Amino acid sequence: MLDHIGLTVSDLSAARAFYDKALAAIGVKLLHTVGAELTGGSEVLGYGDQRPFFWISEAPEPTGQLHVAFTVQSRALVDAFHAAGLAAGGKDNGGPGIRPHYHPTYYGAFVLDPDGHNIEAVCHAPG
Template sequence: MLDHIGLTVADYGRSRAFFDAALKPLGVSVMMEVTAEQTGGHAHCGYGAEMKPFFWFGTGGPPTAGVHVAFTAKDRATVDAFYAAAMAAGGRDNGPPGIRAHYHPTYYGAFVLDPDGHNVEAVCHAPA
């Protein structure tokens, strides 16, 4: 079982603005922030829910490539809201909301590329 995951990003402020907006419909928000001054050079931001950060990004190297992160959504409307918020925040479409029956009959997901090209998804597995 995973406890948390972290990505390296090119522009901390740009990624912070994107994830603040994109993850809000999912009920995921900043739980912890570690400044460059605290670490001696690199800034990090931890998003989560119920006081537990589980998704992190930060500076300190070249942006992580080829990463896919999927967030659970409580229902299909939340997947739709995630997609709309992520696109409005500057995300690029990588698969609009819809059924992905090749995964399973009720797999409803949406995929957006973040400012660094990470494939960020919201998915609901429940029937409509």
């Protein structure tokens, strides 16, 4: 199952103004922000209804690269995804581990596919 998707925008303030209004019409609102000091780049905005599932961040020249995350049921499956992605020729974009800036039990791993899309597996369950 898809967990969340992310994309880059050229102007985060303009995108926020757009998405705040457009998504409100369908019951989706800004629920979470992750500061640039934690991402090493741009502030990231997470929109959703009960939890964030649509994320945007700023890039000076958006590349069209997507971020897609798949929910899995165990941390072992996150580890298996990461290993299989690397074995299949993907590039490491963040090994398996806790990402507490999202929430205390967020355990994810990231692999870049052959076109540079950031593909993730994430488990939300505790240890």
